Amino acid sequence: MISFNQPTLAGPEFDYVAEALERMHLSGNGAFTKRCQRLLEQAFGAPRALLTHSATAALEMAAILADIGRGDEVIMPSYTFCSTANAVVLRGGVPVFVDIRPDTLNIDEKKIEAAITPRTRAIMVVHYAGVAAQMDVIMEIADRHSLLVIEDAAQAVHADFRGKPLGSFGALAALSFHETKNLMSGEGGALIVNDAAMAGRAEIIWEKGTNRAQFHRGEVARYTWVDLGSSFLPSELTAAFLCAQLEAGNDITARRLEIWRRYDAALLPLEAAGLLRRPRVPQECGHNAHIYFVLAPDAARRDAALKRLSEAGVNAVIHYVPLHSAPAGIRYGRMATDLPITDDVASRLIRLPLHSLLTPEAQQEVVAALAEALA
Numbered sequence: 001m002i003s004f005n006q007p008t009l010a011g012p013e014f015d016y017v018a019e020a021l022e023r024m025h026l027s028g029n030g031a032f033t034k035r036c037q038r039l040l041e042q043a044f045g046a047p048r049a050l051l052t053h054s055a056t057a058a059l060e061m062a063a064i065l066a067d068i069g070r071g072d073e074v075i076m077p078s079y080t081f082c083s084t085a086n087a088v089v090l091r092g093g094v095p096v097f098v099d100i101r102p103d104t105l106n107i108d109e110k111k112i113e114a115a116i117t118p119r120t121r122a123i124m125v126v127h128y129a130g131v132a133a134q135m136d137v138i139m140e141i142a143d144r145h146s147l148l149v150i151e152d153a154a155q156a157v158h159a160d161f162r163g164k165p166l167g168s169f170g171a172l173a174a175l176s177f178h179e180t181k182n183l184m185s186g187e188g189g190a191l192i193v194n195d196a197a198m199a200g201r202a203e204i205i206w207e208k209g210t211n212r213a214q215f216h217r218g219e220v221a222r223y224t225w226v227d228l229g230s231s232f233l234p235s236e237l238t239a240a241f242l243c244a245q246l247e248a249g250n251d252i253t254a255r256r257l258e259i260w261r262r263y264d265a266a267l268l269p270l271e272a273a274g275l276l277r278r279p280r281v282p283q284e285c286g287h288n289a290h291i292y293f294v295l296a297p298d299a300a301r302r303d304a305a306l307k308r309l310s311e312a313g314v315n316a317v318i319h320y321v322p323l324h325s326a327p328a329g330i331r332y333g334r335m336a337t338d339l340p341i342t343d344d345v346a347s348r349l350i351r352l353p354l355h356s357l358l359t360p361e362a363q364q365e366v367v368a369a370l371a372e373a374l375a
């Protein structure tokens with residue numbers, strides 16, 4: 001079986017975890033957490049980065065920081081993971097789903113303005129497969145309507161738009177270091193705080209609503225409950241593991257890009273023959289090879305192809321059930337308009353195996369199996 005994903009070690013993980021164990025500071029916000037946060041602050045040019053136990057947690061922090069309250073609307077794509085919407089719903093807010101672009105599968109920036117109402121507070125952007133949404137247009141719309149931009153950059157570590165890192169555009173951005181992401185620590189994530197005015201409160205929310213971090217820096221005489229918050233910190237063991245991955249990040253991304261490009265070249269003839277459509281990456285987007293997907297000509301051929309790929313020993317998978325058609329999405333969210341592109345793409349998309357250990361030979365097998373499955 002050619003597996004869809006295989007978590008890969010960068011190398012120093014064991015040594016770093018051993019170092020954390022020797023230091024015996026195992027709760028959060030120790031030396032490795034600070035080292036990771038410094039690396040992220042440098043990479044994003046952000047005043048503050050806070051490690052979390054997941055992107056889900058970082059999105060929840062973002063919704064608290066954005067002061068999303070009962071009935072507040074947040075514009076987002078439906079073609080995303082449920083955590084994007086859950087963060088809003090947990091504050092009593094309403095996700096408002098906007099259709100995606102057929103090329104990048106990201107929120108269609110031309111459809112955002114029509115979805116804005118007096119209740120709209122924020123736009124949540126998802127960079128699907130590490131390919132950027134049109135951030136220049138989206139930031140301009142947000143500015144004009146005084147809306148906050150939150151980037152769900154869970155898939156977008158090491159990707160950029162016009163050379164600027166994804167996750168550095170919105171006031172806030174969430175990263176994921178889940179085992180299935182490019183850089184990982186099993187479970188893990190980070191909140192990137194690009195708006196310096198939010199940095200102090202972010203740290204308080206992160207530390208259960210207390211000013212503990214300020215206390216440890218000697219800025220206040222004692223620590224106490226000062227605001228909303230929860231337990232969003234990962235342990236030092238997780239941070240130690242993550243540190244190894246962050247430091248090797250460029251190599252890991254380069255290896256994935258090589259594999260992505262090999263698929264892209266090998267699948268060109270199948271696209272030319274009308275059997276599938278390959279991903280479209282606009283000129284201004286530097287992507288990170290998080291996902292290699294193809295679109296089958298229709299839903300029936302997609303479903304048949306998945307079955308045949310599985311029989312051929314290739315673990316290819318679909319992606320999201322669009323949130324607007326999921327039970328909780330129907331209950332808690334609403335569609336700005338019909339979402340024909342989202343429905344169509346979700347029914348035709350196939351993700352191919354992609355991980356650092358995938359060999360050129362295995363890729364040839366995948367391509368051959370796909371050609372047969374779609375023929």
Ligand SMILES: *Cc1c(COP(=O)(O)O)cnc(C)c1O
Pocket residue numbers: 053054055056057080081083084126152154155175176177178188189
């Ligand atoms: C993976 C992912 C998440 C959730 O990440 P966790 O770290 O598992 O919480 C959220 N949004 C998107 C777009 C993702 O791909």
